[in-house]
Amino acid sequence: MPPRRAQRNTLDRDRVLTSAMLLADRDGLDALTIRGLAAELGVRPMAIYHYVASKDELLDELVDLVFREVYVPCGQDWRTELFQRSTSMREALGRHPWALPVVDTRSHPGPAMLANHEAVLDVLRGSGFSLQATTHAYAVMDAYVYGFALQEVMLQKAGLPDSAPKGLEDITLARFPRISELATIYITAPVYPLLASFDIGLNLILDGIGRFTDLFPEPKETPDQ
């Protein structure tokens, strides 16, 4: 864009990351290229590399920015704390649909993600959950939350795309009456129906997790020997 050289201090790490996030939110993950981001910032591509070592690092930083939006649980009331943090997690991943695809291609957990996980574990252990109970509780709960967000992202993508009207050809749809039955529910629903499912499932899981304290009690201080 600019034929002239950009002004001296137009860039800093925050501006790079914020613009990158905006670009991914607005135009999708594919639009987030170094060249495109540079254009967005009014700068030539290579300028970016003075603030980010590589695109991989940039993506790692971006997903951690997403996790920073998630509520960090605390205190003794594990039930409502974890409910809020799970809801918050789902909302954050919904606000940035590109995040989940990025996360599961990637291996490095960022500090915000680690801090959040630590907080969840701390709340559980601080509420009388044994180590074993905490392990199971955490795996089950987070699987549900991530998975639900993932399904929503997939459904969202299947909603818009190219050819098919509802994302499925009518001929194909006719072969799957149960699915089309369910699809019409989703389409004609007055309110977004998955939100109700999420709350129902989350409560179901939190109820189940609550029973873990009895199922997997703290090991006795001096075993029966």
Add this chain to the structure above:
Amino acid sequence: MPPRRAQRNTLDRDRVLTSAMLLADRDGLDALTIRGLAAELGVRPMAIYHYVASKDELLDELVDLVFREVYVPCGQDWRTELFQRSTSMREALGRHPWALPVVDTRSHPGPAMLANHEAVLDVLRGSGFSLQATTHAYAVMDAYVYGFALQEVMLQKAGLPDSAPKGLEDITLARFPRISELATIYITAPVYPLLASFDIGLNLILDGIGRFTDLFPEPKETPDQ
């Protein structure tokens, strides 16, 4: 590779798809390039495009091949049927860790995926679940299964990679005692611990889903009016 032209009918759609799957399983998703696949097949890159319209179509076909490995539920015993199909789904996604990242970038559900979903819905509706109960049950159960597989893929990726010993620097780990406590459990465990968590969580969810028949009963034939 071959300086000479490849023999006439060395290729067909199945060989292309099978080799692509093998390549992704063995060397990872990044290694699955048209050129690399061509080399694997002993063929020049452009030959592939006579059997696949584009790489996108190839990937769509591949994920559907994965879903074809998943057990298709049937019959009235919804509890054990859905348990088996969920376990089978988790195993299939574990066998092909590249599949999940591909799925959630993609929008087109393939025929095998549709058929499997249809079967799940059919089992539920055939076991006395109302449409509403089925909707919630399906959303909750599949969220859990997908999410669990996703977590396993992430953990698996965090296990191997580059620098860090356990995937986390010791200094960083020291700031998160709960996480490191849990990490040592996972590392020193005699058997793979997440499998137990999966079964526990799945049973928990199936128990909860079973209550949906009472919570969301079939609407009365002639309402109270």
Add this chain to the structure above:
DNA sequence: ACAAAGTACGATACGCTGTACGAAACCAAA
């Protein structure tokens, strides 16, 4: 005030990707 050092930005280029286009080799039927 002036030079030296350091910092922020950019031009060019390389190797990689998917793939459009059209030519070439092969096989089948006329």
Add this chain to the structure above:
DNA sequence: TTTGGTTTCGTACAGCGTATCGTACTTTGT
């Protein structure tokens, strides 16, 4: 043998991340 269809391939192009080096600017030391 000729024709025509099918399969394989050579070439080329646009776009990607980014290594390398150069240029402009600011800051500092004297």
